Amino acid sequence: MxxxxxxxxxxxxxxxxxxxxxxxxxxxYEDPRIAEVEGFLAGANCGGCGYAGCSAAAVAVxxxxxPPSVCIVAGPESATNVARVMGVDAGAAESKTxxxxxQGGDRAEDIYFYMGIRSCQAVNALFGGKRECDIGCLGxxxxxxxxxxxxxxxxxxxxxxxxxxxxxxCGACERVCPKNVLSVTTLRDRLLHFNQEDDCLAPCQQxxxxxxxxxxxxxxxxxxxxxxxxxxxxxxxxxxLSCGRVCPHPCEDFCRRGIEDxxxxxxxxxxxxxxxxxxxxxxxxxxxxxxxxxxVAVIGGGPAGLTCAYYLRRLGHDVTIYEAMPELxxxxxxxxxxxxxxxxxxxxxxxxxLNLGIRxxxxxKLGIDFNLPSVVAAGYDAIFLGVGAWxxxxxxxxxxDLPGCYTGIDFLSRIASGETIPIGRRAVVVGGGNTAIDCxxxxxxxxxxxxxxxxxxTRKEMPANAVExxxxxxxxxxxxxxxxxxxxxxxxQGNATHLEYLKMELGEPDASxxxxxxxxxxxxxxxxxxxxxxxxxQQPEITFKEEGxxxxxxxxxxxxxxxxxxxxxxxxxxxxxxxxxAATGPxxxxxxxxxxxxxxxxxxxxxxxxxxTPPEKALFKRHIPGTLFDSVPGIQxxxxxxxxxxxxxxxxxxxxxVDQVISEEDAKKESSRCLDCGRICYNKDAAA
Amino acid sequence: MGxxxxxxxxxxxxxxxxLAQYLGNCPFLGTSKxxxxxxxxxxxxxxxxxxxxxxxWLLETYVLKAFGxxxxxxxxxxLVIASLVQFVxxxxxxxxxxxxxxxxxxxxxxxxxCAVMGVCLINVNEEYTFMQSLVTSFSYAxxxxxxxxxxxxxxxxxxxxxxxxxxxxxxxGLVTAGVLSLAFFAFKGMA
Numbered sequence: 001m002x003x004x005x006x007x008x009x010x011x012x013x014x015x016x017x018x019x020x021x022x023x024x025x026x027x028x029y030e031d032p033r034i035a036e037v038e039g040f041l042a043g044a045n046c047g048g049c050g051y052a053g054c055s056a057a058a059v060a061v062x063x064x065x066x067p068p069s070v071c072i073v074a075g076p077e078s079a080t081n082v083a084r085v086m087g088v089d090a091g092a093a094e095s096k097t098x099x100x101x102x103q104g105g106d107r108a109e110d111i112y113f114y115m116g117i118r119s120c121q122a123v124n125a126l127f128g129g130k131r132e133c134d135i136g137c138l139g140x141x142x143x144x145x146x147x148x149x150x151x152x153x154x155x156x157x158x159x160x161x162x163x164x165x166x167x168x169x170c171g172a173c174e175r176v177c178p179k180n181v182l183s184v185t186t187l188r189d190r191l192l193h194f195n196q197e198d199d200c201l202a203p204c205q206q207x208x209x210x211x212x213x214x215x216x217x218x219x220x221x222x223x224x225x226x227x228x229x230x231x232x233x234x235x236x237x238x239x240x241l242s243c244g245r246v247c248p249h250p251c252e253d254f255c256r257r258g259i260e261d262x263x264x265x266x267x268x269x270x271x272x273x274x275x276x277x278x279x280x281x282x283x284x285x286x287x288x289x290x291x292x293x294x295x296v297a298v299i300g301g302g303p304a305g306l307t308c309a310y311y312l313r314r315l316g317h318d319v320t321i322y323e324a325m326p327e328l329x330x331x332x333x334x335x336x337x338x339x340x341x342x343x344x345x346x347x348x349x350x351x352x353x354l355n356l357g358i359r360x361x362x363x364x365k366l367g368i369d370f371n372l373p374s375v376v377a378a379g380y381d382a383i384f385l386g387v388g389a390w391x392x393x394x395x396x397x398x399x400x401d402l403p404g405c406y407t408g409i410d411f412l413s414r415i416a417s418g419e420t421i422p423i424g425r426r427a428v429v430v431g432g433g434n435t436a437i438d439c440x441x442x443x444x445x446x447x448x449x450x451x452x453x454x455x456x457x458t459r460k461e462m463p464a465n466a467v468e469x470x471x472x473x474x475x476x477x478x479x480x481x482x483x484x485x486x487x488x489x490x491x492x493q494g495n496a497t498h499l500e501y502l503k504m505e506l507g508e509p510d511a512s513x514x515x516x517x518x519x520x521x522x523x524x525x526x527x528x529x530x531x532x533x534x535x536x537x538q539q540p541e542i543t544f545k546e547e548g549x550x551x552x553x554x555x556x557x558x559x560x561x562x563x564x565x566x567x568x569x570x571x572x573x574x575x576x577x578x579x580x581x582a583a584t585g586p587x588x589x590x591x592x593x594x595x596x597x598x599x600x601x602x603x604x605x606x607x608x609x610x611x612x613t614p615p616e617k618a619l620f621k622r623h624i625p626g627t628l629f630d631s632v633p634g635i636q637x638x639x640x641x642x643x644x645x646x647x648x649x650x651x652x653x654x655x656x657x658v659d660q661v662i663s664e665e666d667a668k669k670e671s672s673r674c675l676d677c678g679r680i681c682y683n684k685d686a687a688a
Numbered sequence: 689m690g691x692x693x694x695x696x697x698x699x700x701x702x703x704x705x706x707l708a709q710y711l712g713n714c715p716f717l718g719t720s721k722x723x724x725x726x727x728x729x730x731x732x733x734x735x736x737x738x739x740x741x742x743x744x745w746l747l748e749t750y751v752l753k754a755f756g757x758x759x760x761x762x763x764x765x766x767l768v769i770a771s772l773v774q775f776v777x778x779x780x781x782x783x784x785x786x787x788x789x790x791x792x793x794x795x796x797x798x799x800x801x802c803a804v805m806g807v808c809l810i811n812v813n814e815e816y817t818f819m820q821s822l823v824t825s826f827s828y829a830x831x832x833x834x835x836x837x838x839x840x841x842x843x844x845x846x847x848x849x850x851x852x853x854x855x856x857x858x859x860x861g862l863v864t865a866g867v868l869s870l871a872f873f874a875f876k877g878m879a
Binding site: 003004007008011012015018019022023025026027028045052053056117118119122145 | 751755757759760763764767768771774775778779781782783793847848849850
């Protein structure tokens, strides 16, 4: 016993002393920071970072070959600690996640029979895969095998499904996928992605000016994930409550079901989930990227300005909005009447955007209370101009200054601000656009006995939304087509009493493709009217250009809009960007929203010191060739859910919202009408 | 000389440490998913096993046997092998940094490899001479490497195949190892 103890003690002592002597002799100087850095790494030796174990990663960090955020398992806290050891800024330690862009899986037809090795790389080598779709998932699961964290599996539909809880964003799946189906991206990448030629895009998504992932949110509604649907829409459009009410939904014109049947009621579904969130009383949290410390001034708080501010804030910038009117919202507050978009709804929506941490100054007008040089002097790194188009074109006819004559936007915004305007007995609105329709429907609600619309072409050429024209008709508006105003006739006191107009006929088509109206000689007619509103279009007010030398170099077009690069929305002054009506002239709310996000991308590039260039392979309002079909075989006709609306008697005497929201049951039904299209594939089960 | 060759062949093929004696299964399954790691592990095992075989033979002959302390063999070997690996790691880091980075993470992993311990104990049990234990240590290590590399090659191909869900990954690995082992048992007939 004693000798055993002695022996073990001796052996231990010998080994210990040899090792300690050896550690002295074979001492290699090692940067003490390596050990310190290694202490903050996860210690899992997973190799997800691309280095052989954590100590190798620590060596790479200290050698400056790897960023402090190298460890994909330990998360942002580790990155901050490592950055502290290294004495550098942690930078954008944004977490990355993998997402699958292909929802098609097995739906695309096979073009040949494949019996080779079950590997995506292998089948891709044969004419880019056996499927008809040249961008879609091949389904052999190279990504599943590449994933070290067991976060991917091939779902029942034949395409990879990612478990976001397990995904650490290492990028192994993205590297191994030959089709670029999986992308490992940060929040910033996702928010700034624009439709590309090689994306899997359904026709509706290609058409939407805001580029919302429509098939995705409809699928989420179908599966009952209403919060997910709201998040999907919010990644592309922060004004979903407003758009759900007023958008003329160009997407529905390209709906594949619409080729054989009625189109899916996309916008009503959007409104359904948006209203649901509002009525639940609980806002769905909106994630933002880490702060960057850059300051941006957004001038104009309309849809373009709000959208741009929203995305810049989500990208981590410090945003301040300057608004000329007493409240935010721009044209959607002051141009769209209460019965189409209630102010309470708009307030709730804007509050949600401002809650992200956006500062606002209202009642300050560019060119009067402040000017562009003062914004630059205040230390803003970039400026977004979203001043809209508020200046009504005048009719340029005799007598249009008489009392009783108004202009469209001026009239609507004064009503929206709560002003009382004496309403005439017989009112005439000149123009055929949405502003004109908004004016007549407002006049009816304010008690005008007879309301006329005077338009120089025919109903077919009216630029207003068809549903709006129809609603105005139901409410008792009378239409006078093919008529152009000549002069306003006043009485002895100078009040307007009549509008004289010339009858027109349609001649040759003009540049816009519409037939040009030609006056009929000697057809002057007098229309009795004591209130005349001209709503024949607007242009931006750019009087602010007179302030300061620097701003005079800001280029504008002959329509008084700000001259910007159509794809980057950068103006002739590099730090000034513009979108919305101020850049495009009067257009849709959803166009302004798309523009706001596009401008936010360019501003982000500008602020992070990168070249402000349009995204590569950007689609930019074009459609992908071959994705618009002539026919869709096998469609069983299912009628579209009708829009619930207030009866005419109830609505013409109040400003209560006319269009109502659809029920949950109807939303489920309508969402199951969606064919869940991809680029060329669609869900054939949903068609039958 | 012929005896040594016979001994080597018996250690590499007939009594393969992995497939006939079932020692060192953790690194066998753990590092055989990729050819690259399998080769790294095989190299490290050859290096350490030869050193460990020599040192433990010396310890057994000149210390344990001399003082009649054979019953302390296992614990003494564990201590010596662990220290040896540590020592080798320090030595390589200073003198042969290229080899150190090449062997990388596998060197410290070997501390827990039961094949190393097993070979040292076999050497002593069979009462080999110094030269014989040198040859067996080297040959067992080569056998380990051979089996590991063969197995890694097979597993790299299995990944491309259609494996039923319950059998995926380690399960099919063990089945394959069983089949490989059967193949190696054929060498028993040669002896």
